[in-house]
Amino acid sequence: MDRRDFLRLGSAAFTTATFFPQLSFAGTLPHGWLNGFKDNQGRYGVAYIDQKLQAEVLFHTPLRLHGIYKHPTRDLIVAPARRPDTELYVFDVTTKSIKVITADEGRHFYGHGQFNQDGTLYFTTENAYDEERGMVGVYDVTQGFKRIAEWSSGGIGPHQMRLYKNRLIIANGGILTHPDTGRATLNMDDMAPNLTYIDITTGQITQQFSLSEDLQHLSIRHIDVDDNGIVYMGLQDQVKNRRDLPLVWKTNGDTLDMMDEPVEGWEIFNGYIGSVSTNTHGLCVASPRGGCAHIWDQTGTTYIKQKDVCGVSKNADGSFILTSGEGIVRDLDGQNQRHALHFDNHCQAV
C-alpha cells in the first residue's frame, strides 16, 4: 500500500464502510475472534484476532460498532450500529462486499444481534422510540437481510440477546432514550429492566425475570448463556450512589440468584459490567470502569487487573481472552499482545 492508497483509504473510511485492501488469509475466516475498534486516527471498524493474538483490520466503518456477529456457517459478519444510529452492516468476507441496511422508520439499533441456529434468521434489538417500546427486528438472511417481522422485546431499552435452543433471551436494560436527546437516560426514576425469553417459532414471550424493586436502577445489559441454559447477567448502575450492589446474576429455575460476591467486594466493578462470557468451566465478566475482569469457576473467584478491559470471550482451551481500550489482547496464561487499536466493548469468538 503506498501513501496515496493510505490517504484514499483513510478519507473513504470516514464516510463509508470499506474492506481493508489486503487480508492475511484467503477464503474462510480462520478460528479466532472479532472485535470492534477505534484507531488512532479516529476511524472505526472491525478487527480479526488470530490464535496468536495478532490483530488485523478487516474493514473500516464510519460509525462506532458494538456487538459483531459471524453467521454460523457462512463468512458473513454482521454489526448493528450503537444507539441511536440506524445502520446495520453486513460484510461478506468471501466476496468482499458490504451491504448497509437502514433501520425501519421510527426505529434505531442498539448494537447487538443474534443469528438463529441455522443462520436463516438474524434478530436485532431495536428502539421504537416514539412508542417508547423495545423491539426485536427479525431479518431473513436468505432474502438479503430483508426485515420480515418485529416482536415486542418485553421491555424498554433491549440490549444484548442470546439464543438457547428456540428461545431468544433478551436483556431489556430498562433505559429509555430518544434520538432527539442522544444517549441521555430519560427514565432514571422509573426504570424496570428485565430478562425476557421469546419463542422464536411464535414471537411470543414465554418467561420474564426481574430484580427486586430496590435494584431496579441496575440496568440488565449484557448476558451469556451456558450449555445448560443458565443465563448470566452483567449489570450497570444508573444512579451510582453506592458501590456495593451486586452486579452479576444468574438464572436458577424461575428465580435470579446473585453470584458470590468477589473477595475484593462488588466495589471493584465501579458500578459497571461491560461484557459477560461463559464457557464450560466458568464465567468471566469485564469492567472497564473498574479496570478489571473477574472469573468465577470451580476453583473459586479470580480478580484480573487490566486497564480499560471490556472485551471478553471464550478461548478454545476452556479459558478466556480479554481485549482492552488500550489495545491489549491477552489470554489467562500470560500471553498478550499490544496493538495500535482501541478495542471496543465486545469480543466475539468465530
Place this chain on the structure above:
Amino acid sequence: MKRFFLFSFLLLSPIAVQAAPSMQEMSLKVTEEFILPAYDDFAKQAHAQSELWGETCDAEKLKPAFQKTSDAWAKVQHINFGPITSLLRRDRLYHWPERRNSISKSINKSLADKDPASLDLDKFASTSVALQGLPALERLLYSDGLLDGDFACKLGHTIALNIEKIATGTDKDWQEALVNIKEGIAHPIYFESMDEVAIRFFTEMLAGFQMITDQKIALPLSSSLKKANGKRAEGWRSNRSTRYIQQNSLALMAMAKPFMSFMPDDVEKQVVAQFTVFARAANALPLSIKDGVKDEEGRAKIKKFLDETRTTRNLLVQTFTKHLGLTVGFNSLDGD
C-alpha cells in the same frame, strides 16, 4: 500481516507535547484547592443548619440554612470517590432521583409511627436512606403542613444532625487522606496510587457533566414538550431546580482550575473561555427547570445549555488527556 504493522506504526507517530506534571502534584493541588475547601464548607453549613434546628422549628427561619447547605452540597455532588463512598454516605445524604415517592412514604411512616427510639442518631443512620438526607429535609420544610408538631420537629432536627455527621465525617476523612497524598502513598481504603487519585478526580468531573445532562435535565425535559414533566426536576419544591445546575456548573469550573494551572497558557485560556460560555448558558437557563421544560422557549434555552455542557466536557477530555497525561479509557469513557 506486515502491512498491518506498517499501518500500526504510521498510526502511532508521536505527537510533540510538553512534559506532563506528576500525578501527585495534580492530586495534591486539586485536593488542597478544591476538595478540602469544598467539603469543609459543606461541613460548616451542615453544622450551622443543625444548630439552627436545635433552636427553632419555624420553617421560614430554617429555609435559608437549608439553601446554604444545599449550595455547599452542590459543589461536591458530582464526586463519588474517596470518603463520600464510605458508610453509604452518599446514598444516605442524597437519595435522588427517588423511585415511587419513596421519600414522602418514609416521612409519612415516621410521622405516623412517632417512635422516639427511631430518632437516636446512631440508629437513624441505618434507617431508610430515603429518610436520612437533604431531599427528606426539603420535603419537611417545603411541603405544606408537614413540619407540624413535636415529633416532626424532632425528625427534622435528627435529619439535620445526620447530614452534619456525614458531612463532618467526610471532611475529616479527606483531611486524613491529605497526608497520604502529600507523601504520595496509597490510602488503605480510598486509593491505591496517585495515578488513581488524579484520574478519578478527572473522571468524577466528567461524570459531573453527565449528571447534569442525564439526571437533572433529561429526566424533566423528556423527548418532547408533551412528555415533559417538571416534577421530575431536582429540588423543585425548594425552587432549586435551576440553582442546583448553576452551582454544579460553577463547581466543575472550580475543580478544573487547579488542573488547568499545569497546562500551557494558550490551552488554559481556551478551556477558561469555554467554561465562560458554559457558565453563561447556565445563567441563561429558565429560572425554574420545573416550569422551563413546559414551554418551547424554555426548552430551547435548556437545549442550548445541553450543547454547551457536551462541548465543555469534550474539550476537557481532549485537552486534559493531551496536556496533563490523564488517560481515560476508550471503553470506560463511553461504554454501552
